[in-house]
Structures are given as structure tokens and as C-alpha cells.
Amino acid sequence: MEALKVGRPSPAARPLPWLGVAAVGLGFALLALFTWSWWDRSDLAGTGQKLLILAGFAAAAYGVARVANFVAAVRTGPLVGFIPAGLTLALLLLTVEALLRAYQVPAGLIPTPTRVFATLWAVRDVLLQDAYQTVVLEAFTGYLIGCGLGVVTALLVSRFVFLERGFLPYATAFSSIPIVALAPVLVKMMGLEWPSKAAIVAITVFFPVVVGTFRGLTEVSPLSLDLMRSYAASNAQQYWWLRIPNALPFIFNALKLGTTLAMIGSIVGEFFGAGGQGLGFRIQIEAGRFGFDIVWSAIIVASVIGIAWYGLVAWLERRMTGWHVSFRE
Amino acid sequence: MLARLRSPNLVPMLVVALVIALLYYPLMLFANLPVAQRALDSGAALECDSALECATQLRSPVLPSPQQLWKGFANLLFPLNSPNAIPLNAAVTALETLVGLLLATVVGFFFAIGIVASRAFERSLLPWIVASQTVPIIAIAPMLVVLLGQYGVQGWIPKAIIAAYIAFFPIAIGVAKGLRSPDPLSLDLMKTYNASSWQTYLKLRFPASLPYLFTAFKVAMTAALIGAIVAEISTISFQGIGKMLAENSRAADVVATWVIMIASAVLGIVLVALVGWLERVVTPWKR
Numbered sequence: 001m002e003a004l005k006v007g008r009p010s011p012a013a014r015p016l017p018w019l020g021v022a023a024v025g026l027g028f029a030l031l032a033l034f035t036w037s038w039w040d041r042s043d044l045a046g047t048g049q050k051l052l053i054l055a056g057f058a059a060a061a062y063g064v065a066r067v068a069n070f071v072a073a074v075r076t077g078p079l080v081g082f083i084p085a086g087l088t089l090a091l092l093l094l095t096v097e098a099l100l101r102a103y104q105v106p107a108g109l110i111p112t113p114t115r116v117f118a119t120l121w122a123v124r125d126v127l128l129q130d131a132y133q134t135v136v137l138e139a140f141t142g143y144l145i146g147c148g149l150g151v152v153t154a155l156l157v158s159r160f161v162f163l164e165r166g167f168l169p170y171a172t173a174f175s176s177i178p179i180v181a182l183a184p185v186l187v188k189m190m191g192l193e194w195p196s197k198a199a200i201v202a203i204t205v206f207f208p209v210v211v212g213t214f215r216g217l218t219e220v221s222p223l224s225l226d227l228m229r230s231y232a233a234s235n236a237q238q239y240w241w242l243r244i245p246n247a248l249p250f251i252f253n254a255l256k257l258g259t260t261l262a263m264i265g266s267i268v269g270e271f272f273g274a275g276g277q278g279l280g281f282r283i284q285i286e287a288g289r290f291g292f293d294i295v296w297s298a299i300i301v302a303s304v305i306g307i308a309w310y311g312l313v314a315w316l317e318r319r320m321t322g323w324h325v326s327f328r329e
Numbered sequence: 330m331l332a333r334l335r336s337p338n339l340v341p342m343l344v345v346a347l348v349i350a351l352l353y354y355p356l357m358l359f360a361n362l363p364v365a366q367r368a369l370d371s372g373a374a375l376e377c378d379s380a381l382e383c384a385t386q387l388r389s390p391v392l393p394s395p396q397q398l399w400k401g402f403a404n405l406l407f408p409l410n411s412p413n414a415i416p417l418n419a420a421v422t423a424l425e426t427l428v429g430l431l432l433a434t435v436v437g438f439f440f441a442i443g444i445v446a447s448r449a450f451e452r453s454l455l456p457w458i459v460a461s462q463t464v465p466i467i468a469i470a471p472m473l474v475v476l477l478g479q480y481g482v483q484g485w486i487p488k489a490i491i492a493a494y495i496a497f498f499p500i501a502i503g504v505a506k507g508l509r510s511p512d513p514l515s516l517d518l519m520k521t522y523n524a525s526s527w528q529t530y531l532k533l534r535f536p537a538s539l540p541y542l543f544t545a546f547k548v549a550m551t552a553a554l555i556g557a558i559v560a561e562i563s564t565i566s567f568q569g570i571g572k573m574l575a576e577n578s579r580a581a582d583v584v585a586t587w588v589i590m591i592a593s594a595v596l597g598i599v600l601v602a603l604v605g606w607l608e609r610v611v612t613p614w615k616r
Contacts, residue, residue: 064449064453065449065453066449068448068449068450068452068453069448069449069452071452072448072449072451072452073448081452082456084449084452084453085452085453085454085455085456085457087453088453088454088457089457109476109479110476162341162344163341163345165337165338165340165341165342166338166341166342166343166344166345167341167345169338169342170342170345173598175551176547176550176551176597176598176600176601177551177593177594177597177598178551178554178555178558178593178594178596178597179555180555180558180559180562180571180574180593181558181570181574181589181590181593181594182590184574184577184578184586184590185583185586185587185590187578188389188578188581188583188586189391189392264555268555268559271559271562271563272578273578283472284563287472287475287563288475290475292472292476295472296472299469299472303460307460
């Protein structure tokens, strides 16, 4: 009869999982205790300490599972809903930190999380410059150009059947081409500076936007089209009042996908030569000389920007297509 | 594939290809002329007299001429098993990609079952799996290769692992969607048969997830191929498309990079077409 219950109970109706919270606290405390006691040591940890780490991890993992079950069962806002994920991340970081210290893995091979964060803070100026180069100049410029051209092309393709038949199959095929192979050619053609990477980004973003927008423009309900015709709507009106609104959810899907492609395109493009700046350039150079703390810092910066960018587009999507079915509760 | 070729798209596609081919030649001349003029003016010993003639045979053209591309293909395609030719290297990269995809499928299924079976698992891990998708995962490749190399994992295996790492997300999400796709009526039917949850998975959920799996495969295949190539580029490798790209890019052999670009595009299309073919064989009821 579970399925018949409508809605989920409010948080007040369920007791808090105190056992789970206590287990999380205990586990985190054990892991932190070990990390703190081994902070300056340079010898391998004994069996007892390793068991301590294991116990801490097991307790915290059990607790996180309890808490996650509780959060999944009650109706919550997005902030509370994020608690299990946040706890998982904290648990992973703490465990990795403790294990790396217990086994004394050289920092040149795998840096501890604390070391990575310290490095991130220490080299923030350089990384911010890299991010400006990679994200603002390369990824964002290319993204805007690619998306703009993509939407315009899709409008044309949907208007002319000949283009739909002759051009669209190529656009679909293009999505299965590895972007990396474009990079060396475009870098050779346009030079080491940012325009070559912007071009890579524009090309990789362009095709998914064309295909997505085209689907949105053409997958219109025949009834709506008939209605438009009975109103004697002109082609332009048909596009403005029916096809383009219908395409918006599809366009936003492509735009969201495009944010990831843009970041990948600009970073991979820099692997093939850059003017001495950029996140991809930094990663390539530092990985080559075992500066993994800087590599991880650059990855963190790229990830945070990638997620923020995606979030921005998703927010815009909610603002502009809030009426769509996928947003209804 | 054959059905598509016989479709009404064929003639328009050929026309578009023809128009692009016809536009390409003047565009190529236009792009190369300034470079050719500069080369002539510098008084270098060239085998051509006019800028127009030189534009088709520059050593590093902005756009290579069709003759150059043709010659480049002839140079790079044969002999088939030469370590410097495309066929062998493409085969190595394809192998890495396919093994990576297989690995990603195993891990992806594991995660998908976790997501479907346990809400705690979904709540604590899914946000990070989704976030990892918005992250330029590719950035991790150079580091993973060096790291795996330190622990003695070398050759084509680390590339397959990276391909798997990059490809597993779309598979996990696709399969999770597929495992949830059976309608409640079918699930109820399983319950009335007193089927165990293992039987429900085996007889209902897995078959229902197959179409979703193949859709995910198409995305994951391209991702895996990109992962394999990037992994080859960012490490010392002796075989593979990525190694050829890196080598020729460093040697500033422009025509060769164009040829390799076209070859890897073909490789990508062939691999995805392979998935489409497999889909038609495995899920004939979907047609």
C-alpha cells in the first residue's frame, strides 16, 4: 500500500536519526584525531592506527547512510537535501587525507587534500589569470559564437526542407567526432593565442545546438500548427508564437550540454599549445613535472567554474521556460 | 545505415557536399595566397613560380589543398601495419576505446543499480556524479596517466581506464533511467508472480534498460574515444591516434594533422555506427 500514500510526511513527523548523526560525529572525530596526531610524523602508521581509520570510516559511512535515508524520506528544501552529498564529500576528503598520511604517500605523487587547498590559496593569482584566459576569453567567447550561429542555422534548416535533408545528417554525424582531433589543426591555423581555442569551442558547441534547436522547432504538435493555419498566421508569426517557444526547452538542453563541451574544448585545445597561460596549459605543464598539487588546484578551479556556469544556464532556463512540463511538481 | 543511404536525404546530402567541395578550393587559395606571396618574396627556393601556384603546395598551408590531402592520405594509410601509419594506430585507439567502454559499462551498471535500489546511495553520491559531468573531466587525464604509470600500469591499459572513467557517467545515468522505465503494472505483475527482486532485475528491469543503454552507449563511445586520445597525447605512448596527433603537431606537419583529424572523425563515426548496428541486433523489437 506504499504507493497509495500521497506526498511524504513532514520532517516533524519523523524522529531525527540520532544514531546516524552520532555515528557521523564519531567517525569524523576518529579520522580527524588520527590526521591531527600524524600531522608532522613521517613514519608509517601501525596496524592499530590503520584500524582506527577503518573504524572511523565505517562509522561515518554508516551514519551518512542513516542520515541519507532520513533526508530521502522527508520532504525538504534543496539545502537540507544536499546534506548527505556534503557529508559524503567531507568523509571522502577526510579518509583520503588520513590514508595518505598513514601510508606516507609522497606529496609529489598524490598530494593530501589539505595540501591541495593550501596550494590553491597560495597560487590563486596565477590560477585566476589562467581562468580568465581559459574561461572568459576562450570558452565564453566561443560558446556565445557557437550557440548564436547554431540557433540561426537551425532556424534556416527548419525553414528549408532541402537543408534539412542535406545538412542535418552531417550535423548529427559530427557529434560523434572526437573534439581533440580538431585542436591541433585549429591551433596551427589560428595561432597559439586565445582565438584558436575560441574557434574549437565554437565548433564543438555549434552542432549539438543546431540538432537540439531543430528538434524543438519541428516537433510541434500538429494541432497547434493547424490552429496557426486557421488563424492565417504568416510564417514569421508561426515561428514567433509557436515554434520558437516550443524550441526553448530543447535549446536550453543544448546550451547546458554546451557549457561542459566549452570547458572541455578550451582545456583540450590548450594541450596543443597555448601562449603561456590557461588552465589546460597549467595542467599539462604541471602534470609533466609532478606538480600535482597545482594540477588539482587547477582542476578545482575549472570544476567550480564549470558547475557555476551550468547552474547559471539552468537558472536562466527556469526563468524563461518555467511553464514547461519538466518543472511542474 | 543502409536504410539511411536509400532515404531521400541522399541527393541533398551529395549536393551539400559538392557545394562545400566547390567552395573549398577558392577559399583555400584565398587563405593561402598571402602566405605564398610572403614565401615568394622572401626568395626561398620554391618549386613554383606564381603565388597562385605556390598556394596549393605550401609546406604549412592555412588550409591544405585537395592534392596535398590526397598525397597525405597516400603517405599515411600504407603500409597497413606500419607503426607510423593510420590503420594500426587507429586500431590501437579503437581497442582502448572499446575496452574502456566495456569497463565503463560494468562500473556504470553497478552505480545504476545502486541508484535505483538505494535512496541513501542516490542522495549521497548522485549529486557528485552529476557534478562530475559538468566538470571538464578531461583535465584529470594527464594526471591519471602519470599516476598509473608510477604504479606500473603502462601501455594501452591506462588509456582504457581513462576512457572508462570519462564514459561511465552517461552509462550510469542512462541505465538508471532504463532500470526505472518498466511501468508499475509490469512491476506489479512480477509481484503477483512472487518474483524475487533478483528475478525482477533479470527478467524485467535489465531488458527494459537495453534501449536506454544503447542511447547512452552512443554518447559514451564518443566520450571514451576522446578520453583515449587525450590519454595518448598526455603521456609517452608508442601507438595510437593521439600519439600521431601529438607527434605531427610537434613536427608542425600541417597536412598530416589534417589527415589524422579526418581519420579520427571517420573512426568516431564508425564506432558510433557500430553501436547503432549492435542496437538493431540486440533489440530487434524496438524497430
